Amino acid sequence: MAGQLGGTPILILKEGAERTRGREAQNRNIMAAKAVAGAVRTTLGPKGMDKMLVDSLGDVVITNDGATILKEMDIEHPAAKMMVEIAKTQDDEVGDGTTTAVVLAGELLKKAEDLLEQDIHPTVIAAGYRLAAEKSYDVLSEVAQEVSPEDKEVLRKVAKTAMTGKGTDVTRDSLINLAVDAVTAIVEEDGTVDIENIKVEKKMGGGIEDSELIDGIVIDKERAHPNMPKKVENAKIALLNCPLEIEKTEIDAKIEITSPDQLKLFLDEEENMLKDMVDKIKATGATALFCQKGIDDIAQHFLAKAGIIGVRRVKESDMKKLGRATGGRVVSSVDELEPSSLGSAGLVEERKIGGDEMIFIEKCQNPKAVTLILRGGTEHVVDELERGMHDALRVVGVAIEEKKVIAGGGSPETELALRLRDYASTIGGREQLAIEAFAASLEIIPRTLAENAGLDPIDMLVAIRSAHETGDKNAGLDVMKGKIINMADAGVFEPLKIKTQAISSATEAAVMILRIDDVIASSKSTGGQSPGGMPPDMSGMGGGMGGMEY
Structure with missing residues (x-):
């Protein structure tokens, strides 16, 4: 970055500092964010695949959990790091729905890219996205249904939904009962739940079905x-x-x-x-x-x-x-x-x-504190079981605290997309386009569920849309049978907060990334180094130590 003054260039930034501006900066940031969403997208849903992560010490983690995957991946790009934060927030707040939040943010950015191509200003897109998010919360709480701590049947369904696809499918029923019993045991008088009061002990040996709850x-x-x-x-x-x-x-x-x-x-x-x-x-x-x-x-x-x-x-x-x-x-x-x-x-x-x-x-x-003992054949099985259990405990806790659950399987997203399209036409102006883009982005969830289950995403989307248009608010995708069914009847429930939190963090992150039009990266060089960040004699070493991005 240099200015001219009477023919002499004035250096404002340090030598070796890199600056990308305008459209290029936006495109790079969006690309990085989309890459992160792409990394976890295949893990979404009951038929999602797992990832194997090997760190620099050779330790192996095999998981389906979005937050864990992003935490273990060593991410360098600043915009991509913001996507990791979404997953972390979602995990801290609700304990589940991390993949949903990240995939949604990626799709919001992808749709925003098309709008930027049409010369729509980022602030207009941001305003439209915010309007759409606000409207979404209203629609979701309308579709949600009440649940009480005594309603163990619904709570079991909530736990089952959280655990599905986490590698615990074999002996799920006993684990689900353990999770619900553990959470209902530690509910405080004022209805709050602190999951810290459930101690989880992992022990290798035995099978998953040997896990037990100790009062x-x-x-x-x-x-x-x-x-x-x-x-x-x-x-x-x-x-x-x-x-x-x-x-x-x-x-x-x-x-x-x-x-x-x-x-x-x-x-x-x-x-x-x-x-x-x-x-x-x-x-x-x-x-x-x-x-x-x-x-x-x-x-x-x-x-x-x-x-x-x-x-x-x-x-x-x-x-x-x-x-x-x-x-x-x-x-x-x-x-x-x-x-x-x-x-x-x-x-x-x-x-x-x-x-x-x-x-x-x-x-x-x-007892106001209980212990879960988790057993499994290998260390990786027990670790993944613990992650699945953590999600189940958290969502049951959130459902008890918030007293509201919502059907899963892509049904709330489809209902939202439908209602937001109607809403967009009442807003008019350029924001309308952003709201429509938001509605289209939400459909990435049912679409990905279908793709991960090996079904045709277009056929499934058309079928699920028409079910919602005829008034079936809880129609969702049964990935096991490959057809559209009423998710509430099938017992696929999630706490309302999973959806609202996912939408709010995805919208905020997308808006924040969209509004950046200038990236100034100072050089990593200190005394006697080349601008690439390596001492001159080391620049021939293939860019420094393996895995470090300079």
């Missing part, structure tokens, strides 16, 4: 001492976040010991102090102890003698969950321990799962 907490630790009981029934549980050890003094203290007797006294006193601590714990009636810090060897011995099962170095997050599950309070010193601060559980037991010892705290009365 309590499972901790991946073993007893502190082999002489402690392995099993305690009707346990009273003490939760401590202080160490059961002799405290060291704050400042360096010297103790001079001049005779063996004094040493013996000193050690005996230490032992007595530890014995006192254990006696205090025993006096409260506790039969199980979970400690966030360490437990001294001598204290372990006394606990074992008292018949108390003790576990040390329990994670803080697990301590909180233990408190919620057992009704106990986490106490910060042994002296504060009272019978009222103890939690209770029907059973505390150490069991071996997949070759590891784990402590089960179960049969809790009305």
Whole structure:
């Protein structure tokens, strides 16, 4: 970027800085965004394919989850990074529908490109897209139906929809029940759901159908001492976040010991102090102890003698969950321990799962934190099962909080496209074209579902449109049978928020990318490097280390 002044060029940007402007900048950004959407597009729907991602260390991830794919792909282009953010937002907010959001954003940009060709200004397109998004929310809430936390049948359908195509098709029913039971167990009184209160433990070995829900907490630790009981029934549980050890003094203290007797006294006193601590714990009636810090060897011995099962170095997050599950309070010193601060559980037991010892705290009365144990034949199966489970738990939670669900299978998108086309004609002006482009973009969802299932997308789109035109608002594409059916009757439901969030993040990202007409990339060069960003002697190395884009 340089200006002229009396024949001498004035440099404004650093040498090697790259600037693309106007149409070219827009085209490049749109192309990058479309490439990202293309990468995840084939994973959409029950018949979507999976991706295998291998990172620089050779670790393999096999997944169908849009957010995971984009997170694992190392994306360099700034516009493409914005597409990754869409997926992240969608995942944080709703937990599912990430692929939908990204594919929709890609299509909105693709349609905008055609409008730019017709010399329609980006701000006009942006205004039209925003109008269309606003109208979409109204139409969606009109089509949605109510659901209550007691309505487990609908919640199961919501979980089933989220899990379909996530590699868990084989033994889905048992997993769906686990997901719904887990979420309904931890609903707060005010109707909110915090999925953090469901602990998910993955263990290789066994089959997917061996997964189970524990009405309590499972901790991946073993007893502190082999002489402690392995099993305690009707346990009273003490939760401590202080160490059961002799405290060291704050400042360096010297103790001079001049005779063996004094040493013996000193050690005996230490032992007595530890014995006192254990006696205090025993006096409260506790039969199980979970400690966030360490437990001294001598204290372990006394606990074992008292018949108390003790576990040390329990994670803080697990301590909180233990408190919620057992009704106990986490106490910060042994002296504060009272019978009222103890939690209770029907059973505390150490069991071996997949070759590891784990402590089960179960049969809790009305636990507000529960544990899901997921099993599977290989590590990749368990990992993908966890991702599918995470989606199912989140969508059931969102459905309970929002109390509204909507049919899936491409039906809401088709209904929206139909209604938006009618709406466009009432707006007039150039925005009308943008609203029509928005309507056409929404149809990418049913179209992609059909393509991924190996069906003819044009035939399917025509069929699904005509069903909606005759007034069947819930008509969608049954990819298994390859025909148009009523999705609500088929039990394909998603929380309303999946759709509204996907539309809002896709619209915002598309508008933001459209409004950029100038990309100024400063050079990566520092002292003595060529503008490409490599020291002069390294520019022959094929552009630097493999995989780094300069």
